[in-house]
């Protein structure tokens with residue numbers, strides 16, 4: 509984690525309404541420079557909606573998001589893309605293109621008539637392909653990839669974007685266990701601020717802080733083990749939980765049992 513603690517992203521009373529329904533309500537949240545913040549909550553609690561609001565894909569119905577102190581709505585899309593990369597839960601299909609083409613898209617916000625594609629862009633793309641273990645598949649067509657390979661390509665695209673902030677919506681969802689661990693380790697080691705929606709609460713324990721959403725409201729925010737306590741897990745997720753200690757290295761892990 510960085511020694512800086514200036515908020516890079518701030519939500520103030522952030523709400524999103526859609527067709528008369530309140531999907532997100534009054535979220536106050538400061539994302540700190542360099543931290544990894546896990547976003548957890550049951551299905552439909554608003555994690556994906558919050559991520560879309562944080563990067564301007566959705567506009568707030570009330571309240572605001574600030575990026576480095578400026579309202580997000582004041583930024584041009586390209587200026588946001590130079591600072592924030594997003595890997596969405598359901599990524600668009602890019603049927604006709606190769607893995608390398610998909611990762612090259614990450615360079616788009618940095619290109620212009622005055623800054624055409626250069627050797628530095630090639631270097632960034634190759635580094636990103638290597639980081640997500642896709643160098644050997646770089647010529648493969650998108651439609652021929654497995655769900656996990658697509659997920660890794662999207663993460664590679666986001667890394668090639670060289671953002672200061674990386675927003676990831678359930679990035680480990682389609683991945684085998686080896687790639688889950690390598691992707692999580694990778695994004696936590698990157699010198700960037702990360703907000704990661706996660707279902708696996710044991711993976712959330714490895715982040716710097718955890719934010720819990722329930723029915724569109726932020727109900728807890730803080731150090732993982734202070735937030736993910738048995739009472740909250742029962743109330744919010746409807747499961748009994750307790751901590752176990754790994755005899756190998758003393759790491760504390762959550763174990764769950766069905767309630768009732």
Ligand SMILES: Nc1ncnc2c1ncn2[C@@H]1O[C@H](COP(=O)(O)OP(=O)(O)O)[C@@H](O)[C@H]1O
Pocket residue numbers: 526531549550551552553554555556557558
């Ligand atoms: N575009 C939309 N239209 C209607 N309802 C939506 C839309 N986007 C999200 N929702 C609803 O908002 C709630 C929160 O959704 P979402 O943010 O996807 O939750 P999560 O990612 O935590 O599962 C859900 O009840 C979902 O059905």
Ligand SMILES: [Mg+2]
Pocket residue numbers: 555556557597677
């Ligand atoms: Mg979601």
